Protein backbone atom coordinates (compact mmCIF):
# COMPACT_ATOMS: atom_id res chain seq x y z
CA UNK A 446 0.00 0.00 0.00
CA UNK A 447 1.32 3.48 -0.80
CA UNK A 448 2.20 5.69 2.13
CA UNK A 449 -0.41 8.50 2.25
CA UNK A 450 2.15 10.81 3.88
CA UNK A 451 4.95 10.17 1.38
CA UNK A 452 6.27 13.44 -0.10
CA UNK A 453 4.08 14.49 -3.02
CA UNK A 454 7.06 15.69 -5.06
CA UNK A 455 10.47 14.18 -5.64
CA UNK A 456 12.83 15.67 -3.10
CA UNK A 457 15.24 17.39 -5.51
CA UNK A 458 12.86 18.97 -8.03
CA UNK A 459 9.40 19.34 -9.45
CA UNK A 460 6.81 16.63 -9.91
CA UNK A 461 7.33 12.92 -9.57
CA UNK A 462 9.79 10.54 -11.19
CA UNK A 463 8.92 9.67 -14.75
CA UNK A 464 7.52 13.11 -15.54
CA UNK A 465 10.73 14.58 -16.91
CA UNK A 466 10.71 17.16 -19.68
CA UNK A 467 13.72 16.45 -21.92
CA UNK A 468 14.85 19.52 -23.86
CA UNK A 469 13.94 19.51 -27.54
CA UNK A 470 16.95 19.80 -29.90
CA UNK A 471 16.01 23.39 -30.82
CA UNK A 472 16.10 24.41 -27.15
CA UNK A 473 19.51 22.85 -26.57
CA UNK A 474 20.82 24.68 -29.66
CA UNK A 475 19.37 27.99 -28.49
CA UNK A 476 20.99 27.64 -25.05
CA UNK A 477 24.34 26.84 -26.65
CA UNK A 478 24.18 29.64 -29.25
CA UNK A 479 22.77 32.42 -27.08
CA UNK A 480 24.07 31.61 -23.60
CA UNK A 481 27.03 29.34 -24.18
CA UNK A 482 25.23 26.96 -21.83
CA UNK A 483 23.28 23.76 -21.83
CA UNK A 484 26.06 21.24 -22.31
CA UNK A 485 26.23 17.76 -20.85
CA UNK A 486 23.43 16.77 -18.54
CA UNK A 487 24.43 16.37 -14.89
CA UNK A 488 22.17 13.91 -13.08
CA UNK A 489 20.49 15.07 -9.88
CA UNK A 490 22.32 13.93 -6.74
CA UNK A 491 21.74 10.68 -4.90
CA UNK A 492 19.82 10.99 -1.64
CA UNK A 493 22.68 9.31 0.27
CA UNK A 494 25.04 12.17 -0.71
CA UNK A 495 23.01 14.76 1.17
CA UNK A 496 24.56 15.58 4.53
CA UNK A 497 21.89 15.75 7.19
CA UNK A 498 22.63 17.10 10.67
CA UNK A 499 21.34 14.97 13.54
CA UNK A 500 18.00 16.02 15.00
CA UNK A 501 18.35 18.39 17.98
CA UNK A 502 14.80 17.91 19.23
CA UNK A 503 14.75 16.86 22.89
CA UNK A 504 13.29 13.32 23.26
CA UNK A 505 10.64 14.48 25.78
CA UNK A 506 9.41 17.10 23.30
CA UNK A 507 9.24 14.46 20.59
CA UNK A 508 7.24 12.27 22.96
CA UNK A 509 4.78 15.12 23.57
CA UNK A 510 4.36 15.58 19.79
CA UNK A 511 3.62 11.87 19.46
CA UNK A 512 1.04 12.22 22.20
CA UNK A 513 -0.57 15.11 20.33
CA UNK A 514 -0.82 13.60 16.83
CA UNK A 515 -0.03 9.87 17.08
CA UNK A 516 3.23 7.98 16.57
CA UNK A 517 2.82 7.41 12.82
CA UNK A 518 2.38 11.14 12.32
CA UNK A 519 5.71 12.27 13.75
CA UNK A 520 8.51 11.49 11.34
CA UNK A 521 12.23 12.08 11.34
CA UNK A 522 13.46 9.56 8.81
CA UNK A 523 16.05 10.82 6.37
CA UNK A 524 13.81 11.15 3.29
CA UNK A 525 11.03 12.96 5.17
CA UNK A 526 13.43 15.48 6.68
CA UNK A 527 15.22 16.10 3.37
CA UNK A 528 11.90 16.48 1.53
CA UNK A 529 11.04 19.32 3.94
CA UNK A 530 14.34 21.22 3.72
CA UNK A 531 13.23 23.61 1.01
CA UNK A 532 10.55 24.91 -1.31
CA UNK A 533 11.03 25.17 -5.06
CA UNK A 534 12.80 28.48 -5.66
CA UNK A 535 15.96 28.57 -7.76
CA UNK A 536 18.19 28.92 -4.64
CA UNK A 537 16.26 26.01 -3.06
CA UNK A 538 16.92 23.82 -6.08
CA UNK A 539 20.60 24.81 -6.21
CA UNK A 540 21.01 23.93 -2.52
CA UNK A 541 19.15 20.65 -2.92
CA UNK A 542 21.28 19.66 -5.89
CA UNK A 543 24.57 20.59 -4.24
CA UNK A 544 23.61 19.37 -0.77
CA UNK A 545 25.29 22.53 0.57
CA UNK A 546 23.61 25.06 2.86
CA UNK A 547 20.57 22.86 3.51
CA UNK A 548 18.70 23.18 6.78
CA UNK A 549 16.43 20.31 7.74
CA UNK A 550 13.61 20.26 10.26
CA UNK A 551 14.35 18.08 13.28
CA UNK A 552 11.02 16.40 12.86
CA UNK A 553 7.96 16.62 10.62
CA UNK A 554 4.50 16.39 12.21
CA UNK A 555 1.24 15.66 10.41
CA UNK A 556 -1.76 16.78 12.50
CA UNK A 557 -5.12 15.41 11.36
CA UNK A 558 -7.52 17.99 12.84
CA UNK A 559 -7.67 21.66 13.76
CA UNK A 560 -7.42 20.71 17.43
CA UNK A 561 -4.29 18.68 16.81
CA UNK A 562 -2.74 21.69 15.03
CA UNK A 563 -3.64 23.86 18.03
CA UNK A 564 -2.13 21.31 20.43
CA UNK A 565 1.13 21.17 18.45
CA UNK A 566 1.42 24.98 18.47
CA UNK A 567 0.72 25.20 22.20
CA UNK A 568 3.32 22.61 23.10
CA UNK A 569 5.93 24.06 20.72
CA UNK A 570 5.40 27.49 22.33
CA UNK A 571 5.93 25.93 25.78
CA UNK A 572 8.99 23.97 24.65
CA UNK A 573 10.33 26.91 22.60
CA UNK A 574 10.55 25.08 19.29
CA UNK A 575 10.15 26.81 15.90
CA UNK A 576 7.19 25.72 13.74
CA UNK A 577 7.17 25.92 9.95
CA UNK A 578 3.76 25.40 8.30
CA UNK A 579 4.08 23.37 5.09
CA UNK A 580 1.34 23.03 2.45
CA UNK A 581 2.55 21.83 -0.94
CA UNK A 582 6.09 23.10 -0.38
CA UNK A 583 5.99 25.01 -3.68
CA UNK A 584 7.09 28.36 -2.23
CA UNK A 585 9.50 30.21 -4.51
CA UNK A 586 10.58 32.78 -1.93
CA UNK A 587 12.08 30.60 0.81
CA UNK A 588 8.77 30.37 2.70
CA UNK A 589 9.16 26.80 3.98
CA UNK A 590 12.88 26.77 4.73
CA UNK A 591 13.12 25.38 8.28
CA UNK A 592 14.90 28.35 9.84
CA UNK A 593 14.91 28.06 13.62
CA UNK A 594 15.63 31.66 14.63
CA UNK A 595 16.79 31.72 18.24
CA UNK A 596 15.25 28.32 18.98
CA UNK A 597 17.13 25.08 19.48
CA UNK A 598 14.92 22.95 17.26
CA UNK A 599 12.50 23.25 14.34
CA UNK A 600 9.33 21.29 13.60
CA UNK A 601 7.80 21.36 10.14
CA UNK A 602 4.01 21.08 10.38
CA UNK A 603 2.84 19.41 7.17
CA UNK A 604 -0.89 19.75 6.40
CA UNK A 605 -1.08 16.62 4.22
CA UNK A 606 -3.65 14.95 6.53
CA UNK A 607 -5.91 17.99 6.70
CA UNK A 608 -7.68 17.60 3.36
CA UNK A 609 -11.13 17.53 1.80
CA UNK A 610 -14.33 19.47 1.33
CA UNK A 611 -15.83 19.99 4.77
CA UNK A 612 -18.90 22.07 3.88
CA UNK A 613 -20.74 23.13 0.76
CA UNK A 614 -23.52 25.67 0.35
CA UNK A 615 -24.25 25.63 -3.38
CA UNK A 616 -27.14 28.05 -2.89
CA UNK A 617 -24.70 30.71 -1.63
CA UNK A 618 -21.82 29.38 -3.79
CA UNK A 619 -19.64 28.75 -0.72
CA UNK A 620 -17.30 25.79 -0.25
CA UNK A 621 -15.12 25.12 2.80
CA UNK A 622 -11.91 23.15 2.35
CA UNK A 623 -9.38 21.81 4.82
CA UNK A 624 -6.15 23.74 4.29
CA UNK A 625 -4.02 20.87 2.96
CA UNK A 626 -6.29 20.13 -0.02
CA UNK A 627 -4.33 20.35 -3.29
CA UNK A 628 -5.46 22.06 -6.50
CA UNK A 629 -6.48 18.90 -8.39
CA UNK A 630 -8.50 17.69 -5.38
CA UNK A 631 -10.27 21.05 -5.06
CA UNK A 632 -11.35 20.91 -8.69
CA UNK A 633 -12.24 17.19 -8.53
CA UNK A 634 -14.41 17.66 -5.44
CA UNK A 635 -16.12 20.75 -6.85
CA UNK A 636 -16.32 19.34 -10.38
CA UNK A 637 -18.34 16.37 -9.11
CA UNK A 638 -20.97 18.93 -8.04
CA UNK A 639 -20.83 21.00 -11.25
CA UNK A 640 -18.74 23.74 -9.61
CA UNK A 641 -15.28 25.27 -9.97
CA UNK A 642 -13.03 27.57 -7.96
CA UNK A 643 -11.24 28.75 -11.10
CA UNK A 644 -7.87 29.07 -9.33
CA UNK A 645 -5.05 27.68 -11.47
CA UNK A 646 -1.57 28.82 -10.45
CA UNK A 647 1.18 27.17 -12.48
CA UNK A 648 1.94 25.18 -9.31
CA UNK A 649 -1.71 23.95 -9.25
CA UNK A 650 -0.80 20.24 -9.27
CA UNK A 651 0.97 20.40 -5.88
CA UNK A 652 0.06 23.63 -4.06
CA UNK A 653 -2.71 23.75 -1.46
CA UNK A 654 -5.68 25.88 -0.46
CA UNK A 655 -3.96 26.95 2.78
CA UNK A 656 -0.74 27.78 0.94
CA UNK A 657 -2.66 29.85 -1.63
CA UNK A 658 -4.36 31.86 1.12
CA UNK A 659 -1.13 32.22 3.12
CA UNK A 660 0.68 33.67 0.08
CA UNK A 661 -2.11 35.64 -1.66
CA UNK A 662 -1.70 33.48 -4.73
CA UNK A 663 -2.89 34.41 -8.20
CA UNK A 664 -3.97 31.83 -10.76
CA UNK A 665 -3.68 31.92 -14.53
CA UNK A 666 -7.37 32.89 -14.84
CA UNK A 667 -7.38 35.34 -11.94
CA UNK A 668 -8.12 38.27 -14.23
CA UNK A 669 -11.62 36.82 -14.56
CA UNK A 670 -12.15 34.76 -11.41
CA UNK A 671 -10.18 37.01 -9.06
CA UNK A 672 -7.03 36.25 -7.10
CA UNK A 673 -7.30 34.00 -4.06
CA UNK A 674 -7.64 37.13 -1.86
CA UNK A 675 -10.88 37.86 -3.70
CA UNK A 676 -12.10 34.25 -3.49
CA UNK A 677 -11.48 33.64 0.23
CA UNK A 678 -14.65 34.51 2.12
CA UNK A 679 -13.61 33.21 5.56
CA UNK A 680 -10.71 31.50 7.32
CA UNK A 681 -10.03 29.51 10.44
CA UNK A 682 -6.57 29.44 11.95
CA UNK A 683 -4.84 28.12 15.03
CA UNK A 684 -2.26 30.41 16.63
CA UNK A 685 -0.07 29.80 19.68
CA UNK A 686 -2.43 32.16 21.57
CA UNK A 687 -5.64 30.47 20.47
CA UNK A 688 -7.99 30.33 17.49
CA UNK A 689 -8.75 33.03 14.94
CA UNK A 690 -11.88 32.58 12.85
CA UNK A 691 -13.75 34.97 10.59
CA UNK A 692 -17.39 35.01 9.47
CA UNK A 693 -18.50 33.94 6.01
CA UNK A 694 -20.65 37.07 5.66
CA UNK A 695 -20.45 38.50 2.12
CA UNK A 696 -19.24 41.88 3.44
CA UNK A 697 -18.66 43.56 6.77
CA UNK A 698 -17.90 46.99 8.20
CA UNK A 699 -16.73 45.57 11.53
CA UNK A 700 -13.40 47.35 11.64
CA UNK A 701 -10.11 46.34 9.97
CA UNK A 702 -10.30 42.85 8.55
CA UNK A 703 -8.83 39.85 10.40
CA UNK A 704 -9.43 37.89 7.19
CA UNK A 705 -7.06 40.28 5.41
CA UNK A 706 -4.47 39.84 8.18
CA UNK A 707 -4.44 36.09 7.67
CA UNK A 708 -4.30 36.37 3.88
CA UNK A 709 -0.61 36.57 3.01
CA UNK A 710 0.45 35.80 6.60
CA UNK A 711 2.89 33.12 5.35
CA UNK A 712 2.68 31.02 8.49
CA UNK A 713 4.13 33.70 10.78
CA UNK A 714 0.89 34.25 12.73
CA UNK A 715 -0.45 30.73 12.91
CA UNK A 716 -1.68 27.84 10.82
CA UNK A 717 -4.69 28.28 8.55
CA UNK A 718 -6.68 25.07 8.93
CA UNK A 719 -9.86 25.79 6.97
CA UNK A 720 -10.73 28.13 4.10
CA UNK A 721 -14.20 29.06 2.87
CA UNK A 722 -14.15 30.03 -0.80
CA UNK A 723 -16.48 31.57 -3.31
CA UNK A 724 -17.17 28.97 -6.02
CA UNK A 725 -19.05 29.16 -9.32
CA UNK A 726 -20.82 26.89 -11.76
CA UNK A 727 -18.31 25.02 -13.90
CA UNK A 728 -18.20 26.75 -17.32
CA UNK A 729 -19.74 24.83 -20.19
CA UNK A 730 -16.89 25.87 -22.48
CA UNK A 731 -13.44 27.43 -22.48
CA UNK A 732 -11.88 29.16 -25.46
CA UNK A 733 -8.33 30.43 -25.79
CA UNK A 734 -7.68 32.89 -28.61
CA UNK A 735 -4.25 34.02 -29.77
CA UNK A 736 -3.33 37.38 -31.26
CA UNK A 737 -0.14 38.92 -32.57
CA UNK A 738 0.55 42.53 -31.66
CA UNK A 739 3.20 44.62 -33.35
CA UNK A 740 4.96 45.67 -30.15
CA UNK A 741 4.73 45.13 -26.37
CA UNK A 742 3.56 48.73 -25.85
CA UNK A 743 0.73 48.20 -28.35
CA UNK A 744 -0.20 45.00 -26.54
CA UNK A 745 -0.32 46.60 -23.09
CA UNK A 746 -2.43 49.44 -24.48
CA UNK A 747 -4.81 46.87 -25.97
CA UNK A 748 -5.11 45.06 -22.63
CA UNK A 749 -5.66 48.36 -20.81
CA UNK A 750 -8.43 49.25 -23.25
CA UNK A 751 -10.03 45.83 -22.76
CA UNK A 752 -10.05 45.87 -18.97
CA UNK A 753 -11.06 49.50 -18.65
CA UNK A 754 -13.98 48.88 -21.04
CA UNK A 755 -15.14 46.01 -18.82
CA UNK A 756 -14.27 43.58 -21.62
CA UNK A 757 -11.35 41.71 -20.04
CA UNK A 758 -11.11 38.00 -20.72
CA UNK A 759 -10.79 35.53 -17.82
CA UNK A 760 -7.20 34.87 -18.76
CA UNK A 761 -5.04 37.60 -20.27
CA UNK A 762 -1.43 37.01 -21.12
CA UNK A 763 0.83 39.13 -23.30
CA UNK A 764 4.41 38.05 -24.02
CA UNK A 765 7.02 40.67 -24.86
CA UNK A 766 9.08 40.48 -28.05
CA UNK A 767 11.81 38.30 -26.47
CA UNK A 768 9.40 35.83 -24.84
CA UNK A 769 7.49 35.57 -28.12
CA UNK A 770 10.67 34.98 -30.13
CA UNK A 771 11.89 32.29 -27.75
CA UNK A 772 8.57 30.52 -27.36
CA UNK A 773 8.20 30.32 -31.14
CA UNK A 774 11.81 29.12 -31.50
CA UNK A 775 11.26 26.42 -28.86
CA UNK A 776 7.76 25.42 -29.90
CA UNK A 777 6.99 21.72 -29.57
CA UNK A 778 5.31 22.13 -32.98
CA UNK A 779 8.04 23.77 -35.11
CA UNK A 780 6.08 23.43 -38.37
CA UNK A 781 3.08 25.21 -36.85
CA UNK A 782 5.38 27.92 -35.41
CA UNK A 783 6.92 28.52 -38.86
CA UNK A 784 3.46 28.73 -40.40
CA UNK A 785 2.41 31.22 -37.74
CA UNK A 786 5.40 33.48 -38.43
CA UNK A 787 4.71 33.30 -42.17
CA UNK A 788 1.05 34.14 -41.59
CA UNK A 789 1.91 37.22 -39.50
CA UNK A 790 4.42 38.41 -42.13
CA UNK A 791 1.82 37.79 -44.84
CA UNK A 792 -0.46 40.19 -42.98
CA UNK A 793 2.22 42.88 -43.18
CA UNK A 794 3.62 42.64 -39.61
CA UNK A 795 6.82 41.28 -38.13
CA UNK A 796 6.16 38.59 -35.49
CA UNK A 797 6.01 40.88 -32.47
CA UNK A 798 4.18 39.93 -29.30
CA UNK A 799 1.88 37.01 -28.72
CA UNK A 800 -1.23 37.46 -26.60
CA UNK A 801 -3.48 34.68 -25.26
CA UNK A 802 -7.00 35.53 -24.19
CA UNK A 803 -9.09 32.89 -22.39
CA UNK A 804 -12.87 32.97 -22.01
CA UNK A 805 -15.02 30.72 -19.80
CA UNK A 806 -18.79 30.48 -19.97
CA UNK A 807 -21.57 29.18 -22.15
CA UNK A 808 -21.33 29.32 -25.91
CA UNK A 809 -23.41 32.46 -26.32
CA UNK A 810 -21.58 34.46 -23.63
CA UNK A 811 -18.20 33.41 -24.96
CA UNK A 812 -19.09 34.37 -28.52
CA UNK A 813 -20.20 37.83 -27.42
CA UNK A 814 -17.16 38.46 -25.23
CA UNK A 815 -14.74 37.21 -27.89
CA UNK A 816 -16.27 39.45 -30.54
CA UNK A 817 -16.02 42.50 -28.30
CA UNK A 818 -12.41 41.73 -27.36
CA UNK A 819 -11.50 41.13 -31.00
CA UNK A 820 -12.83 44.48 -32.08
CA UNK A 821 -10.91 46.33 -29.33
CA UNK A 822 -7.70 44.44 -30.04
CA UNK A 823 -7.92 45.10 -33.78
CA UNK A 824 -8.00 48.82 -33.07
CA UNK A 825 -4.55 48.33 -31.51
CA UNK A 826 -3.13 46.54 -34.53
CA UNK A 827 -3.72 42.96 -33.37
CA UNK A 828 -3.87 40.12 -35.86
CA UNK A 829 -6.11 37.20 -34.83
CA UNK A 830 -4.24 33.90 -34.99
CA UNK A 831 -7.18 31.60 -34.33
CA UNK A 832 -7.55 29.05 -31.55
CA UNK A 833 -4.59 26.69 -32.24
CA UNK A 834 -1.79 28.62 -30.43
CA UNK A 835 -4.13 29.26 -27.49
CA UNK A 836 -5.09 25.59 -27.29
CA UNK A 837 -1.37 24.66 -27.38
CA UNK A 838 -0.70 27.09 -24.52
CA UNK A 839 -3.59 25.62 -22.48
CA UNK A 840 -2.27 22.09 -23.05
CA UNK A 841 1.18 23.02 -21.73
CA UNK A 842 0.04 25.41 -18.99
CA UNK A 843 1.70 23.48 -16.15
CA UNK A 844 4.70 22.26 -18.14
CA UNK A 845 7.23 25.05 -17.43
CA UNK A 846 8.01 23.82 -13.94
CA UNK A 847 9.24 20.49 -15.31
CA UNK A 848 11.48 22.18 -17.89
CA UNK A 849 13.18 24.12 -15.11
CA UNK A 850 14.62 20.91 -13.64
CA UNK A 851 16.06 19.95 -16.99
CA UNK A 852 17.66 23.40 -17.41
CA UNK A 853 19.28 23.13 -13.99
CA UNK A 854 20.61 19.71 -14.92
CA UNK A 855 22.34 21.43 -17.85
CA UNK A 856 23.98 24.19 -15.84
CA UNK A 857 21.50 26.96 -16.62
CA UNK A 858 20.43 29.62 -14.14
CA UNK A 859 16.68 29.94 -14.62
CA UNK A 860 14.43 31.99 -12.40
CA UNK A 861 11.32 34.13 -12.49
CA UNK A 862 10.24 37.24 -10.64
CA UNK A 863 7.05 39.22 -10.66
CA UNK A 864 5.73 42.65 -9.81
CA UNK A 865 2.79 44.93 -10.60
CA UNK A 866 2.37 48.61 -11.27
CA UNK A 867 0.06 51.16 -12.85
CA UNK A 868 -0.58 51.24 -16.59
CA UNK A 869 1.31 54.55 -16.74
CA UNK A 870 4.47 53.09 -15.19
CA UNK A 871 4.33 49.65 -16.84
CA UNK A 872 6.42 50.32 -19.95
CA UNK A 873 9.26 51.96 -18.01
CA UNK A 874 9.32 49.22 -15.39
CA UNK A 875 9.41 46.53 -18.06
CA UNK A 876 12.43 48.21 -19.69
CA UNK A 877 14.30 48.98 -16.44
CA UNK A 878 13.91 45.57 -14.76
CA UNK A 879 15.02 43.84 -17.96
CA UNK A 880 18.07 46.12 -18.15
CA UNK A 881 18.94 45.58 -14.47
CA UNK A 882 18.85 41.78 -14.87
CA UNK A 883 20.94 41.83 -18.03
CA UNK A 884 23.53 44.24 -16.55
CA UNK A 885 23.85 42.38 -13.26
CA UNK A 886 24.45 39.05 -14.98
CA UNK A 887 26.72 40.54 -17.66
CA UNK A 888 28.92 41.98 -14.89
CA UNK A 889 29.45 38.39 -13.77
CA UNK A 890 30.35 37.37 -17.30
CA UNK A 891 27.14 35.69 -18.37
CA UNK A 892 25.08 36.57 -21.44
CA UNK A 893 21.43 36.56 -20.41
CA UNK A 894 18.01 35.99 -21.87
CA UNK A 895 15.33 38.08 -20.19
CA UNK A 896 11.72 37.50 -21.14
CA UNK A 897 8.55 38.94 -19.72
CA UNK A 898 4.80 38.69 -19.95
CA UNK A 899 1.83 40.51 -18.52
CA UNK A 900 0.09 37.83 -16.48
CA UNK A 901 -2.86 39.61 -14.84
CA UNK A 902 -4.67 42.81 -15.71
CA UNK A 903 -6.64 45.22 -13.54
CA UNK A 904 -8.44 48.46 -14.39
CA UNK A 905 -5.55 50.47 -12.89
CA UNK A 906 -2.53 48.42 -13.92
CA UNK A 907 -1.03 45.00 -14.55
CA UNK A 908 1.52 42.50 -13.34
CA UNK A 909 4.81 41.78 -15.09
CA UNK A 910 6.30 38.28 -14.87
CA UNK A 911 9.98 38.05 -15.82
CA UNK A 912 11.90 34.89 -16.66
CA UNK A 913 15.68 35.09 -16.92
CA UNK A 914 18.24 32.55 -18.04
CA UNK A 915 22.04 32.58 -18.00
CA UNK A 916 24.91 30.13 -17.86
CA UNK A 917 25.43 29.17 -14.23
CA UNK A 918 28.55 30.51 -12.57
CA UNK A 919 29.95 27.22 -11.32
CA UNK A 920 30.74 27.33 -7.60
CA UNK A 921 29.06 30.75 -7.19
CA UNK A 922 25.53 29.90 -8.35
CA UNK A 923 23.83 31.55 -5.38
CA UNK A 924 25.93 34.73 -5.49
CA UNK A 925 25.22 35.04 -9.22
CA UNK A 926 21.49 34.66 -8.59
CA UNK A 927 21.53 37.09 -5.66
CA UNK A 928 23.23 39.77 -7.79
CA UNK A 929 20.44 39.54 -10.38
CA UNK A 930 17.68 39.37 -7.76
CA UNK A 931 19.00 42.38 -5.85
CA UNK A 932 19.42 44.48 -8.98
CA UNK A 933 15.86 43.76 -10.13
CA UNK A 934 14.36 44.27 -6.66
CA UNK A 935 16.09 47.65 -6.26
CA UNK A 936 14.65 48.80 -9.56
CA UNK A 937 11.17 47.52 -8.67
CA UNK A 938 11.01 49.15 -5.25
CA UNK A 939 12.73 52.30 -6.56
CA UNK A 940 9.86 52.64 -9.01
CA UNK A 941 7.26 52.19 -6.23
CA UNK A 942 6.04 48.95 -7.82
CA UNK A 943 5.23 45.99 -5.57
CA UNK A 944 8.07 43.68 -4.60
CA UNK A 945 5.71 40.77 -5.25
CA UNK A 946 2.42 40.46 -7.10
CA UNK A 947 1.74 36.84 -6.10
CA UNK A 948 4.79 34.90 -4.88
CA UNK A 949 4.87 36.40 -1.39
CA UNK A 950 7.74 37.65 0.76
CA UNK A 951 9.32 34.62 2.48
CA UNK A 952 13.03 35.21 2.99
CA UNK A 953 13.89 36.42 -0.50
CA UNK A 954 11.79 39.61 -0.52
CA UNK A 955 12.27 40.41 3.15
CA UNK A 956 14.86 43.18 2.63
CA UNK A 957 12.38 45.16 0.52
CA UNK A 958 9.15 44.79 2.53
CA UNK A 959 9.67 48.00 4.54
CA UNK A 960 9.97 50.04 1.35
CA UNK A 961 6.48 48.82 0.46
CA UNK A 962 4.56 48.95 3.76
CA UNK A 963 6.70 51.53 5.61
CA UNK A 964 8.46 51.20 8.97
CA UNK A 965 5.28 52.00 10.90
CA UNK A 966 3.29 49.52 8.85
CA UNK A 967 5.89 46.87 9.53
CA UNK A 968 5.91 47.65 13.26
CA UNK A 969 2.11 47.34 13.34
CA UNK A 970 2.26 43.92 11.69
CA UNK A 971 4.98 42.84 14.13
CA UNK A 972 2.78 43.97 17.03
CA UNK A 973 0.00 41.68 15.75
CA UNK A 974 2.49 38.82 15.60
CA UNK A 975 3.65 39.54 19.14
CA UNK A 976 0.03 39.28 20.26
CA UNK A 977 -0.80 35.94 18.65
CA UNK A 978 2.69 34.42 18.80
CA UNK A 979 4.36 35.89 21.87
CA UNK A 980 7.21 33.36 21.85
CA UNK A 981 7.87 34.06 18.15
CA UNK A 982 7.90 30.38 17.20
CA UNK A 983 5.87 30.73 13.98
CA UNK A 984 8.00 30.50 10.84
CA UNK A 985 11.00 32.52 12.09
CA UNK A 986 12.98 34.47 9.53
CA UNK A 987 10.07 34.94 7.11
CA UNK A 988 7.92 37.95 6.22
CA UNK A 989 8.23 39.92 9.49
CA UNK A 990 11.64 38.76 10.70
Ligand SMILES: Cc1cc2nc3c(=O)[nH]c(=O)nc-3n(C[C@H](O)[C@H](O)[C@H](O)COP(=O)(O)OP(=O)(O)OC[C@H]3O[C@@H](n4cnc5c(N)ncnc54)[C@H](O)[C@@H]3O)c2cc1C
Nearest residue numbers: 580581582583584588646647648653655656662663712717
Ligand atom coordinates in the same frame (compact mmCIF):
# COMPACT_ATOMS: atom_id res chain seq x y z
C1 LIG B 1 6.75 26.09 -10.75
C2 LIG B 1 6.01 27.02 -9.85
C3 LIG B 1 4.97 27.77 -10.36
C4 LIG B 1 4.28 28.66 -9.53
N1 LIG B 1 3.24 29.35 -10.05
C5 LIG B 1 2.53 30.19 -9.26
C6 LIG B 1 1.42 30.91 -9.78
O1 LIG B 1 1.04 30.77 -10.94
N2 LIG B 1 0.76 31.73 -8.92
C7 LIG B 1 1.12 31.87 -7.63
O2 LIG B 1 0.48 32.62 -6.91
N3 LIG B 1 2.19 31.22 -7.13
C8 LIG B 1 2.89 30.38 -7.89
N4 LIG B 1 3.96 29.69 -7.38
C9 LIG B 1 4.35 29.89 -5.97
C10 LIG B 1 3.64 28.92 -5.00
O3 LIG B 1 3.13 27.82 -5.69
C11 LIG B 1 2.52 29.65 -4.29
O4 LIG B 1 3.09 30.57 -3.39
C12 LIG B 1 1.55 28.74 -3.54
O5 LIG B 1 0.46 29.51 -3.12
C13 LIG B 1 2.17 28.03 -2.35
O6 LIG B 1 1.28 27.03 -1.94
P1 LIG B 1 1.80 25.76 -1.12
O7 LIG B 1 0.63 25.00 -0.69
O8 LIG B 1 2.81 25.02 -1.90
O9 LIG B 1 2.48 26.48 0.12
P2 LIG B 1 3.92 26.23 0.74
O10 LIG B 1 4.96 26.43 -0.29
O11 LIG B 1 3.92 24.97 1.49
O12 LIG B 1 3.98 27.44 1.78
C14 LIG B 1 4.05 28.77 1.34
C15 LIG B 1 4.05 29.70 2.57
O13 LIG B 1 2.80 29.63 3.22
C16 LIG B 1 2.93 29.05 4.52
N5 LIG B 1 1.81 28.12 4.65
C17 LIG B 1 1.50 27.06 3.86
N6 LIG B 1 0.36 26.50 4.27
C18 LIG B 1 -0.06 27.22 5.33
C19 LIG B 1 -1.19 27.15 6.19
N7 LIG B 1 -2.13 26.21 6.05
N8 LIG B 1 -1.29 28.05 7.19
C20 LIG B 1 -0.36 29.01 7.37
N9 LIG B 1 0.71 29.13 6.57
C21 LIG B 1 0.85 28.26 5.57
C22 LIG B 1 4.29 28.40 4.56
O14 LIG B 1 4.83 28.41 5.85
C23 LIG B 1 5.07 29.30 3.61
O15 LIG B 1 5.49 30.45 4.27
C24 LIG B 1 4.67 28.80 -8.18
C25 LIG B 1 5.71 28.02 -7.68
C26 LIG B 1 6.38 27.15 -8.50
C27 LIG B 1 7.49 26.33 -7.94
